[in-house]
Amino acid sequence: MALDYRKCAEEIYSHLGGKENIISAAHCATRLRLVIADNSKLDIKALEEVDGVKGLFDSNGQLQLIIGTGTVNKVYDEFLAVTGLSAASKADVKAAAASRMPLWKKILKTPGDVFVPILPAIVASGLMMGLVEAIPKFAPAFGQSDWYSFLDLVANTAFALLPVLVAVSAARVFGGNIFLGAVIGLMMVHPALINAWTVGNYAAGEIPTWHLFFFNVQQVGYQGHVIPVILAVLLMSTIEKWLHKVVPEMIDLFVTPLCTVLITAFVTFTIIGPIFSVLENWVLAGAKWLAGSLLGSLVMGAIYPWTVVMGLHHMYNVIEAGMIAQTGLNTWMPIASAANFAQFGACLAVALKVHNQKTKSVALPSSLSASLGITEPAIFGINFRFMKPFLCGMAGGAVGALFGALFKLGAPVYGVTGIPAIPAVNNVPLYLVELLIAAGIAFGLTWFIWKEDEESKKKAEAPAPEAATEELKPGASVIRYAGGEVLQPVPGKVIAMEDIPDDTFAAGILGQGIGVEPSEDIVVAPFDGTVTMVFDTKHAVTLEGNGMEMLIHVGIDTVGMNGEGFETFVKDGDEVKAGQKLLSFSSDKIKAAGHSNTVAVILTNADDLEGLEFGLKE
Amino acid sequence: MKSFEYVITDPVGIHARPAGIMVKEIKNLIGTTVTIAKGEKSANALRLMAVMQLGIKQGDTVKVTVEGGDEAAAAATLEKFFKEHF
Numbered sequence: 173m174a175l176d177y178r179k180c181a182e183e184i185y186s187h188l189g190g191k192e193n194i195i196s197a198a199h200c201a202t203r204l205r206l207v208i209a210d211n212s213k214l215d216i217k218a219l220e221e222v223d224g225v226k227g228l229f230d231s232n233g234q235l236q237l238i239i240g241t242g243t244v245n246k247v248y249d250e251f252l253a254v255t256g257l258s259a260a261s262k263a264d265v266k267a268a269a270a271s272r273m274p275l276w277k278k279i280l281k282t283p284g285d286v287f288v289p290i291l292p293a294i295v296a297s298g299l300m301m302g303l304v305e306a307i308p309k310f311a312p313a314f315g316q317s318d319w320y321s322f323l324d325l326v327a328n329t330a331f332a333l334l335p336v337l338v339a340v341s342a343a344r345v346f347g348g349n350i351f352l353g354a355v356i357g358l359m360m361v362h363p364a365l366i367n368a369w370t371v372g373n374y375a376a377g378e379i380p381t382w383h384l385f386f387f388n389v390q391q392v393g394y395q396g397h398v399i400p401v402i403l404a405v406l407l408m409s410t411i412e413k414w415l416h417k418v419v420p421e422m423i424d425l426f427v428t429p430l431c432t433v434l435i436t437a438f439v440t441f442t443i444i445g446p447i448f449s450v451l452e453n454w455v456l457a458g459a460k461w462l463a464g465s466l467l468g469s470l471v472m473g474a475i476y477p478w479t480v481v482m483g484l485h486h487m488y489n490v491i492e493a494g495m496i497a498q499t500g501l502n503t504w505m506p507i508a509s510a511a512n513f514a515q516f517g518a519c520l521a522v523a524l525k526v527h528n529q530k531t532k533s534v535a536l537p538s539s540l541s542a543s544l545g546i547t548e549p550a551i552f553g554i555n556f557r558f559m560k561p562f563l564c565g566m567a568g569g570a571v572g573a574l575f576g577a578l579f580k581l582g583a584p585v586y587g588v589t590g591i592p593a594i595p596a597v598n599n600v601p602l603y604l605v606e607l608l609i610a611a612g613i614a615f616g617l618t619w620f621i622w623k624e625d626e627e628s629k630k631k632a633e634a635p636a637p638e639a640a641t642e643e644l645k646p647g648a649s650v651i652r653y654a655g656g657e658v659l660q661p662v663p664g665k666v667i668a669m670e671d672i673p674d675d676t677f678a679a680g681i682l683g684q685g686i687g688v689e690p691s692e693d694i695v696v697a698p699f700d701g702t703v704t705m706v707f708d709t710k711h712a713v714t715l716e717g718n719g720m721e722m723l724i725h726v727g728i729d730t731v732g733m734n735g736e737g738f739e740t741f742v743k744d745g746d747e748v749k750a751g752q753k754l755l756s757f758s759s760d761k762i763k764a765a766g767h768s769n770t771v772a773v774i775l776t777n778a779d780d781l782e783g784l785e786f787g788l789k790e
Numbered sequence: 791m792k793s794f795e796y797v798i799t800d801p802v803g804i805h806a807r808p809a810g811i812m813v814k815e816i817k818n819l820i821g822t823t824v825t826i827a828k829g830e831k832s833a834n835a836l837r838l839m840a841v842m843q844l845g846i847k848q849g850d851t852v853k854v855t856v857e858g859g860d861e862a863a864a865a866a867t868l869e870k871f872f873k874e875h876f
Contacts, residue, residue, distance in 0.1 A: 682810035776838040
């Protein structure tokens with residue numbers, strides 16, 4: 173009997189906890205995909221019982237009901253009619269799922285999203301800059317050499333022009349044009365503007381000012397800034413996307429970029445920038461005041477890394493210079509050193525504790541760079557992303573700074589913190605104790621409080637590919653027919669053939685089967701049989717056995733990789749047992765080449781097989 | 791019986807997906823048997839596995855033979871298809 177679509181839709185709706193509980197609805201080839209406001213209002217049991225629903229699961233903030241090809245669209249139409257919802261695309265559903273995240277979380281997440289892609293650049297520069305700046309403190313002659321000035325240029329490029337990197341990455345995050353993003357970033361560090369690092373050398377009246385309408389805009393660049401750049405690019409992306417929608421296509425190409433850049437530039441310099449310079453002045457005044465007392469030093473040691481996150485720390489040179497002019501001793505440095513060294517400690521704890529290789533490889537050099545006083549890689553790359561290490565770092569910084577203030581530590585120089593400041597400091601042993609306290613507390617707290625989330629840990633603990641002939645435990649049955657079954661050849665999430673992100677596979681042109689989103693980069697034999705062909709490009713194999721002809725194809729469009737990232741363990745004509753290793757691949761390389769790593773598991777002679785059944789069965 | 795020869799220009803040759811598209815195309819030619827040969831080896835062009843096992847690559851010369859049905863039309867269609875896709 174054909175399914176009563178209307179009835180099915182009505183029943184599903186009746187178990188969803190009312191219309192208010194449904195944020196949006198969409199469907200793919202086999203599933204009804206719903207975003208639900210409150211999962212606790214769902215009657216999951218009853219939903220599973222609805223005639224027509226073959227299964228359901230909750231994934232990525234979406235409730236997915238498996239209904240089936242050819243049926244789901246009809247149920248979906250009825251569902252819209254029943255609920256009065258409007259149709260949503262899959263993208264809308266994904267966006268709605270993301271928007272279920274609390275706002276504060278989204279805001280905290282943004283700098284991380286922006287920073288992660290540019291980490292290689294800032295880790296390299298941070299480390300190099302820390303080293304290059306440290307050497308002259310111990311070997312002054314080096315500071316006069318051509319090598320120093322050359323290496324210094326190389327090292328500080330990424331930092332001197334950081335807003336450009338931030339802007340490009342932010343444009344990608346916010347969906348704006350990255351080249352327009354680059355223009356905004358470049359504009360904010362334009363050589364015609366006074367460099368933000370040297371603006372402290374100018375008296376208030378000396379700074380050239382533009383008079384635009386009723387705004388007085390100081391011609392100062394945004395070197396070292398992060399947040400204003402992200403805000404500017406967020407604004408830019410929003411304007412750009414809106415203009416693309418409303419501007420007629422004929423003139424879109426020149427009207428949209430022009431207006432986008434112009435409006436963004438104007439708002440950045442007149443509103444975003446001034447708000448930040450006011451904020452900066454407050455921070456500066458506040459910091460100066462705090463640094464004058466013991467308790468204040470404690471507080472400053474704690475909040476210092478926040479000012480790094482805000483990109484306000486480059487202002488502190490002014491305080492330091494002022495202190496030296498007044499008393500000859502820079503007592504700000506021990507506070508900054510404690511704060512920075514605590515971030516080093518926290519980051520080092522993550523580096524030593526984490527199992528995920530990728531995180532480890534970022535954390536180690538980042539912590540090194542932080543110990544030399546360049547904390548951006550550690551903060552943005554590790555500590556702030558995981559938050560807890562950042563907070564532990566704050567605690568370490570606070571205590572370290574208090575210690576420094578207690579013993580009146582200081583130095584007659586400015587612009588350095590951490591290890592490079594050692595030669596200049598007035599009491600080296602006590603300064604070392606301070607660093608040890610700051611880093612020690614941060615390290616200890618992070619070590620005990622911070623826990624790697626399970627998913628990333630699992631990734632790291634996945635067994636390394638083993639010896640060629642070794643048999644692995646075959647997976648659960650994923651395809652069955654009257655004469656045999658196919659065991660899951662790749663660990664990971666089994667998806668319907670229709671959901672394989674490639675038209676040829678999804679449409680069944682090569683045969684019928686399933687897809688797997690791999691959790692491990694290995695393919696094993698799905699049944700006892702014969703390897704009929706190993707592709708020269710190593711990304712696919714074919715097998716025969718029990719009357720089945722099977723193609724296992726790793727990734728989409730991976731033929732173009734020419735075997736790079738793939739390794740095969742069998743050859744044409746080999747007899748194999750279910751679970752025997754056939755090939756291994758690198759999901760990272762596949763993704764780096766811009767492809768999907770979905771594995772297609774296809775019976776190419778499906779038309780000849782009776783009673784076929786697809787899907788996971790334990 | 792009609793046949794034509796073709797030199798593959800597609801840099802990736804006839805691997806899984808192109809073979810699938812070809813099989814789909816040939817299924818439309820009702821009543822015709824198509825054989826594809828590379829050197830000594832040949833395969834029924836409807837058998838996806840057999841076609842893939844020929845391992846046809848860029849620069850290879852393949853011979854496509856059409857038997858039964860409207861042979862002339864089928865051969866012409868296929869030749870055009872090969873030129874467009876491979």
